Amino acid sequence: MRTIFKLAVCSAILLSSCAEKINSEGPSLEDFTGEFSLVTPLATSTSDVDFSVGEKLILTAEFSKSTEWTLEITGLSSGAYKVISGKSKTLDEDNAIWNGSITDFPMFAEEQVTIDLYVEEADTNFYQSVTVDVSGVKVNDGFLVADFEEGFNSGWAVFAQTGADMTFRIEDVAPAAQGAHYYDMGGEVDWDWLIGYVYFPSSAYQVSTYPLNPNPDNVYFNVLLYKPEGITNALALFQFVEDDNLDGVFTEASEDMYSVEVSALEVGWNQISLKYADINALVNGQPSQPKGNGVNEPNKLLEIRILMLANPASGYSQLYMDYMIFTDNEPLNP
Amino acid sequence: MMYRKITFIVLMVLSITPSIAQEGRKVWLSGSSRGIIYADKFETGGDVRDTTTARKTQSGYALVDLGIHVQPVKNVEIQGMLRIRNDLGGFWGSGVTLDLRQLSVKGVIADIIRFQLGDIDYKLSPYTFQNSEEWVLQNTGPLTTVPLDFIRYDVFQNDDLTWRQQGLATDFGFQFKKIIKEANFSLFVNRVQAGFDNGGNDRMIGGGMMEIIPMENLRARFHYVNLFDIAETSSNPVALNNPVQTLAVLYDKQFGAWSGHAEFEGGRSKMEWLGDDEAPVLEDGFFDAQVSAKHASSGIKMSVSWREVGSNFRSPGAQSKRIRFNSSVQAYQRYGNEQALRQISTYDLVRDASLYNTQIQAGLMAFDPRYGNATPYGRATPNRRGVTTGIEWREKADKVGLNIGFDRLSDIVGQGTDEKRNFTLLSVGGDIRIDKYLNLKQKLNLTATWQSENTERDGSEFDAVDLSNSIIQAGLEWEFIPKLSLLGELRQWTSDGTDLLATRDDFSQITDYNTFVTKTNETFWGSGLQYTFSEKIKAQVFYQQFSWEDEISGQLPYKWENWQINLYMAF
Numbered sequence: 001m002r003t004i005f006k007l008a009v010c011s012a013i014l015l016s017s018c019a020e021k022i023n024s025e026g027p028s029l030e031d032f033t034g035e036f037s038l039v040t041p042l043a044t045s046t047s048d049v050d051f052s053v054g055e056k057l058i059l060t061a062e063f064s065k066s067t068e069w070t071l072e073i074t075g076l077s078s079g080a081y082k083v084i085s086g087k088s089k090t091l092d093e094d095n096a097i098w099n100g101s102i103t104d105f106p107m108f109a110e111e112q113v114t115i116d117l118y119v120e121e122a123d124t125n126f127y128q129s130v131t132v133d134v135s136g137v138k139v140n141d142g143f144l145v146a147d148f149e150e151g152f153n154s155g156w157a158v159f160a161q162t163g164a165d166m167t168f169r170i171e172d173v174a175p176a177a178q179g180a181h182y183y184d185m186g187g188e189v190d191w192d193w194l195i196g197y198v199y200f201p202s203s204a205y206q207v208s209t210y211p212l213n214p215n216p217d218n219v220y221f222n223v224l225l226y227k228p229e230g231i232t233n234a235l236a237l238f239q240f241v242e243d244d245n246l247d248g249v250f251t252e253a254s255e256d257m258y259s260v261e262v263s264a265l266e267v268g269w270n271q272i273s274l275k276y277a278d279i280n281a282l283v284n285g286q287p288s289q290p291k292g293n294g295v296n297e298p299n300k301l302l303e304i305r306i307l308m309l310a311n312p313a314s315g316y317s318q319l320y321m322d323y324m325i326f327t328d329n330e331p332l333n334p
Numbered sequence: 335m336m337y338r339k340i341t342f343i344v345l346m347v348l349s350i351t352p353s354i355a356q357e358g359r360k361v362w363l364s365g366s367s368r369g370i371i372y373a374d375k376f377e378t379g380g381d382v383r384d385t386t387t388a389r390k391t392q393s394g395y396a397l398v399d400l401g402i403h404v405q406p407v408k409n410v411e412i413q414g415m416l417r418i419r420n421d422l423g424g425f426w427g428s429g430v431t432l433d434l435r436q437l438s439v440k441g442v443i444a445d446i447i448r449f450q451l452g453d454i455d456y457k458l459s460p461y462t463f464q465n466s467e468e469w470v471l472q473n474t475g476p477l478t479t480v481p482l483d484f485i486r487y488d489v490f491q492n493d494d495l496t497w498r499q500q501g502l503a504t505d506f507g508f509q510f511k512k513i514i515k516e517a518n519f520s521l522f523v524n525r526v527q528a529g530f531d532n533g534g535n536d537r538m539i540g541g542g543m544m545e546i547i548p549m550e551n552l553r554a555r556f557h558y559v560n561l562f563d564i565a566e567t568s569s570n571p572v573a574l575n576n577p578v579q580t581l582a583v584l585y586d587k588q589f590g591a592w593s594g595h596a597e598f599e600g601g602r603s604k605m606e607w608l609g610d611d612e613a614p615v616l617e618d619g620f621f622d623a624q625v626s627a628k629h630a631s632s633g634i635k636m637s638v639s640w641r642e643v644g645s646n647f648r649s650p651g652a653q654s655k656r657i658r659f660n661s662s663v664q665a666y667q668r669y670g671n672e673q674a675l676r677q678i679s680t681y682d683l684v685r686d687a688s689l690y691n692t693q694i695q696a697g698l699m700a701f702d703p704r705y706g707n708a709t710p711y712g713r714a715t716p717n718r719r720g721v722t723t724g725i726e727w728r729e730k731a732d733k734v735g736l737n738i739g740f741d742r743l744s745d746i747v748g749q750g751t752d753e754k755r756n757f758t759l760l761s762v763g764g765d766i767r768i769d770k771y772l773n774l775k776q777k778l779n780l781t782a783t784w785q786s787e788n789t790e791r792d793g794s795e796f797d798a799v800d801l802s803n804s805i806i807q808a809g810l811e812w813e814f815i816p817k818l819s820l821l822g823e824l825r826q827w828t829s830d831g832t833d834l835l836a837t838r839d840d841f842s843q844i845t846d847y848n849t850f851v852t853k854t855n856e857t858f859w860g861s862g863l864q865y866t867f868s869e870k871i872k873a874q875v876f877y878q879q880f881s882w883e884d885e886i887s888g889q890l891p892y893k894w895e896n897w898q899i900n901l902y903m904a905f
């Protein structure tokens with residue numbers, strides 16, 4: 001029995017003695033303490049970056065200690081804005097890489113950008129700035145419905161009531177969310193909720209239905225809407241018309257139409273991103289039973305309808321629209 | 335609608351019970367019930383009057399846990415328990431909730447293999463699968479124990495340190511005539527997390543124990559526990575795999591009037607993320623040797639142990655904490671005119687069930703150094719080496735008891751430095767039954783405890799840390815009229831000093847350090863009356879007052895008064 005006992009104890013000791021012998025774990029405390037100073041100034045991997053071909057901009061710098069830092073990237077023409085922040089001793093490809101995306105709208109254009117590095121230490125406020133040329137903007141994967149940069153597609157349909165100050169048109173003045181153009185939907189109609197609409201049929205793209213993934217969980221609808229200062233009554237209704245029987249025609253009584261109402265917008269550009277599977281059929285704003293097969297089928301999407309609405313008693317209303325795009329698997333990451 | 339559904343279920347259960355019971359004891363009921371009413375008064379301290387936080391609130395609930403046991407055949411029992419709860423103000427069914435609290439099937443196959451399926455309570459060793467007690471809650475008094483016991487019952491944190499999980503457990507054994515006397519086996523598997531798309535995979539924990547008994551007083555146990563993901567149950571290509579295996583030897587021997595016990599456990603763990611080439615692989619080991627002795631006639635028990643737990647030892651079943659310190663308190667969550675988030679306090683820990691963890695967690699959970707810095711993950715806390723000793727004495731007639739504990743631990747490896755932290759824990763506690771000394775008919779019991787924990791590390795001004803936590807607690811229970819008792823409790827918790835708190839990434843590796851500075855003082859006192867209908871049925875009225883301040887954090891001090899009425903019963 002003593003042999004068994006000894007064998008068991010020896011086995012347990014052998015099991016437990018596999019620890020790696022090291023003196024310390026984690027990064028050195030020396031990297032987190034002491035006076036702050038800049039060891040290597042802020043630099044960029046290139047002075048001219050083309051995001052449209054997949055290039056990325058790597059920012060580098062080194063400090064005397066690990067510190068909290070912020071990089072603010074601002075487009076000098078567009079006003080686009082991106083923030084990257086972190087806490088480390090160095091800036092490198094692991095923590096300070098820019099793929100042309102934004103934090104706040106608008107999106108970057110082909111322009112010069114400034115990159116400002118801020119460090120706030122207990123007794124130090126450090127600042128350094130560099131500039132870079134963007135020769136190609138980030139390309140977002142997906143099916144682009146409209147960015148209004150090439151004018152009004154002849155396949156689209158527009159209707160505006162004969163109200164006051166009607167502005168259903170493409171604008172080329174600020175503030176575009178992407179590129180230089182956006183669509184302005186505004187006006188005052190005191191006898192009807194409908195101010196106007198724009199229809200985007202699939203035929204405008206020379207396809208029978210939108211070329212989307214059939215799985216509604218993998219398809220996201222994205223659009224950028226701008227609410228001007230002082231507008232409180234704007235309501236946008238998005239309708240997704242499906243051709244369930246694929247006969248090329250939408251039959252309202254027997255085919256699905258899914259809808260989304262968008263009203264609670266912040267002043268400025270808002271990104272609306274919806275998973276196609278989450279879009280319901282609506283009647284008077286309330287969820288209802290679809291009239292077709294009741295299945296959200298993005299690959300049978302025949303037409304997208306955007307209706308600009310407002311309470312007729314509420315006066316003038318207006319929204320801008322830009323960059324409508326379907327993306328796969330995740331919302332638009334502009 | 336809900337109200338009618340509940341009424342229907344209760345009536346149905348009550349109507350079938352007598353008829354079936356007549357045929358033999360095949361269906362029976364068990365359960366418990368309680369009703370609690372709180373009247374709170376909260377006062378924010380500081381120079382500026384708090385005009386935002388509600389000063390007084392009333393809350394409470396009544397609940398019934400109704401357990402139904404069905405024994406369809408001799409060796410099988412089905413147990414289901416429904417919880418019906420009605421929050422204060424939920425009249426006419428509007429605040430009623432009906433939950434299935436537990437459901438399990440247990441039995442014996444062929445009089446050999448015991449099994450349990452569904453909600454099961456399971457435990458192995460302190461280094462493999464055990465729901466270890468939090469240091470901060472090791473000693474509670476007559477008043478704070480009452481709500482804490484309610485919480486522990488609600489979240490299934492049992493005194494026997496088992497984990498309540500959903501799964502399957504089975505155990506069986508063999509007896510032999512030669513070489514060894516017995517071989518026992520215990521196996522289990524539980525689901526920890528359901529897989530979901532774009533998230534994690536299905537996560538399971540499973541393993542068991544093989545016990546060999548070569549002679550009456552010697553046992554050898556091999557434990558194996560693995561927390562693992564089942565690949566391809568979600569779109570996540572990364573699967574966790576965290577096996578732990580240990581070998582334990584237990585030996586008992588009688589030395590005259592002394593009963594001796596020696597126990598040794600050693601083992602190792604491996605934590606890896608399959609499918610992620612950049613993830614680390616954490617491997618480490620531990621050993622723990624302890625000796626204890628008990629003198630039956632004098633009532634003295636002594637123990638001493640030495641343990642060493644590697645810094646990369648990861649055993650989720652043993653290291654998962656009871657308290658989720660990164661969660662927010664429910665009562666008075668924000669206070670002051672700035673509506674600052676209120677920190678967790680010792681009073682919240684005995685009142686707020688939402689702070690408690692009920693699931694095995696991978697890696698190392700967050701902890702608060704004020705409430706246990708030396709052993710935040712129990713005995714299996716990684717990166718610790720040192721001695722633990724204890725002496726207990728209980729007078730034969732149970733008139734008086736005394737216990738002293740002392741731990742001296744240190745880091746095995748420094749955190750960010752070669753300097754190691756040293757941890758000193760000391761606790762002294764006792765109780766005295768004055769009624770037995772004075773020959774009183776009714777109980778008069780006094781308890782007192784002092785616990786202290788010190789963390790220190792020498793070095794430069796950047797390395798050095800020094801943090802002290804301590805608690806003094808005194809309690810009174812006096813049955814001044816038969817069945818009617820006066821309860822009293824005083825607790826003072828202080829935490830003072832500095833430590834560097836490690837920030838860990840998803841792989842539980844240190845990535846950063848945050849300076850933790852505190853000078854916290856928490857004082858609790860209260861008294862109340864308790865009427866004991868029977869051991870299982872009690873009614874209580876308590877008045878309690880709690881004050882909190884931290885001179886360094888910038889958080890406003892506050893005082894919290896509370897009237898509490900409890901009625902609970904088990905049946």
